[in-house]
Amino acid sequence: MIHFERFKLENGLTVLFHKEASTPMAVVNLLYDVGARDESEEKTGFAHLFEHLMFGGSVNIPDFDGPLQAAGGESNAFTSNDITNYYDVLPAHNLDTALWLESDRMLSLAFTDKSLEVQRNVVIEEFKQRYLNQPYGDVWLELRPLAYSKHPYKWATIGKEIKHIEDAKMSDVKAFFKKHYHPSNCILCVIGNFELDYVKERVDHFFGSIPKAKKTSRILPLEPAQDRFKSKTIVRNVPADAFYYAFKMPERKHPGYYFADLLSDIMGREKVSKMYVDLIKKQKLVSEINAYITGSIDEGLFIITGKLNEGKTFSELDKEIWKIIDHYCSTLITKKELDQIKIKLRTARAFQDQGLLNRAMNLSFFELLGDANGINEEHEIYQSIQAEDLRTFAKQMFTKKNGVLLKVKKKKHA
Amino acid sequence: MLNRQVAPKLTPIKSIEFAVPEVVEIKKGIPLYWTKNIANETAKIELHFHAGTTVKTPIVASLTAGLLIAGTKKKTAVQIQHALDAVGAYYDVSVSQEQAIVTIYALNSYLLQAFDIFQEAFMHAAFPEKELKELSNERQEKLKVQLQKVNVLAQRKIQQVLFEETPYAQVISQGDYLTIRRSDLIQFHQENYLNGLAKVFLVGNLSNDDMQAMKNTCAAFAGTQAKPVKGQFSMKSHMVHEDKKDALQTAIRIGKIMFNKTHPDFIPFSVLNTILGDYFGSRLMSNIREDKGYTYGIGSYMMENTHFGYFMIATEVAKEVREATIQEVKNEIERLQTELVPNEELELVKSYLLGQLLKAADGPYAMLDLFSGVELHGMDISFYNKYIQKVQEITAEDIREMACKHLDWKSLSIISVG
Known part of the structure; x- marks a missing residue:
């Protein structure tokens, strides 16, 4: 049980506080309700580029990181298709420093041309390093538009193409800030050995005077139901043929989300899953295989991925993958297997909950979904799932019409 | 009224509680x-x-x-x-x-x-x-x-x-x-x-x-069969570039054999290492990422083994700026060898390092890892109390001396691929 308090400032900022008496550190986490799904199709990669600019100095403080480091702390952030999350971890007695820095960059950025120019280059290098200069690095740049035709999940957080980042203008940056960076679009979470009254007073001191702005409603294009199985083959300079099956799965708040998550754990389980035993051990068809979900807030993807062994073909594989899928659609998972997965989840959860930062991020994320207390309810949901739930769910999700396949074919050398 | 231009007062870390297993x-x-x-x-x-x-x-x-x-x-x-x-x-x-x-x-x-x-x-x-x-x-x-x-x-x-x-x-x-x-x-x-x-x-x-x-x-399986033995390294420096067709970036590694915690220069050198490349505001990050935009990241680090350690600078940069990047690394090291680190920067790094140590000692798992880091060298937890004291005492002159003594450009091997 993770106990927390919640309060709201007049300007709309939601604040969560979780007391942890055993640590000398404090965590300050700010989740802004903006991600790559809020970008326009002509200007993708912007939420992430913006995250970089948030470290380029704010209206009253020329340098973000310096004062935080001088306080013995450090900071980082990440952007996803759904959210942008910033965090600071520092000695608890210097809590004010993090609140001061974060409140100033929520108030306004410095918006210097130099910062924009440099961060454009940095992000372009990040694009190359992580997506283009790695074998299989561009898979998500290809898979997203194959799986989504209308919803903005069809582009990756880094952006559709480098050109969008090169073209980013200061006027875009300012408009983006105005729309998404204000108190009512943010959830602030503080963890540390503090009293609630103290946290209320300090947060109000730094954030209370930031002007209120209206939270804009999010109207995203609905992804139309697919009408047929889609597949695409790309040829790349990679060492082995790789495959990515992707099936649409329910959004984060739907009960089916938990079925998908547990089912992916069962199917992707290393060494012992049916997929592993059949395809790696018995048939020697693939050298690795895995299943996982994207975990997005809107309708997500259930992925089955792996690499073919030399000499094996995509069509041999396809037959076997559908056999496995049919198995989960027709056969109940044994109680023994379900119990194993559930106790493994319990262990994993206990370890994750130890981390302060992890707790702060999770509390904030559940608050975004509707209620931070979701963090305490999730465990029960997983433990209550039955074999029949999973079979029924598998039958619904694993249909041809609901799936796509991306094949990465090894380039033949002359 | 809140004056946002004034930074909150900082409380320095004077001591940290270290738990021993x-x-x-x-x-x-x-x-x-x-x-x-x-x-x-x-x-x-x-x-x-x-x-x-x-x-x-x-x-x-x-x-x-x-x-x-x-x-x-x-x-x-x-x-x-x-x-x-x-x-x-x-x-x-x-x-x-x-x-x-x-x-x-x-x-x-x-x-x-x-x-x-x-x-x-x-x-x-x-x-x-x-x-x-x-x-x-x-x-x-x-x-x-x-x-x-x-x-x-x-x-x-x-x-x-x-x-x-x-x-x-x-x-x-x-x-x-x-x-x-x-x-x-x-x-x-x-x-x-x-x-x-x-x-x-x-x-x-x-x-x-x-x-x-x-x-x-x-x-039943305790034994001391193959304890690492002290080896001899040639200490020659090398410069190698390997071309990789189709690569969009070049990876650069610059390094040399160095010492571990048992060496008296370890603590002052680790402060120097932090200033040079081991935190977000380091000289290398400030120059090569935040000023020039050549890379997504650049860092320096120290690795330790039983009888020695090694020092390494690592980055991936745009192909066309490989030489410019190596030159900038050289400039940054030379600056540390010739100029004194400004007091504000030195104080910042000291506070940062102590804050990171506080975090590294937070919680039973982290604390045991920290302990493991000294146990490997037959030292005890008092090393970290000494560390706090030595970090606080270090001067800009000490840093310059460390840079001259251990980071002679000619002693470093430079590898690039891409």
């Missing part, structure tokens, strides 16, 4: 370190073996580690994995140059059961031919992917030149998988695992009886 002797010279009073139901046991890549060859060390619980005469790999899953345990093995570490994570109430499943499989490991083939296949495929990455190629290359003609220079190549025999693994297991447990780290609220049971089991 309980020590239980498994056998003479083989300790079990135990941290208890955990506020939650997690537990973990870590077994350190003298079974790293330098003991024999990396291929033997790596495949043996990968197959420790892959089947006995009575049980298959799948059965063993199922047994571990049934108690909700996670199992992991990592191999470094000098040691192999087996870790089992579980809920407190299941750790002993998980450990028993492990030890039975481990003591009777049969290294089935079929499992060896499967793992070799998987690893070979993974290696093919790795060898297409410029950062991996550069890392392998600098390892080869720094440690030239010693076991530390060895890396796994594709051909190794063709020559490996099952008997090599069996022999390695016999010599360096069944007789190679060097120490154990245990975290969890176990009963004394449970701890004793594990300790007694461990005694």
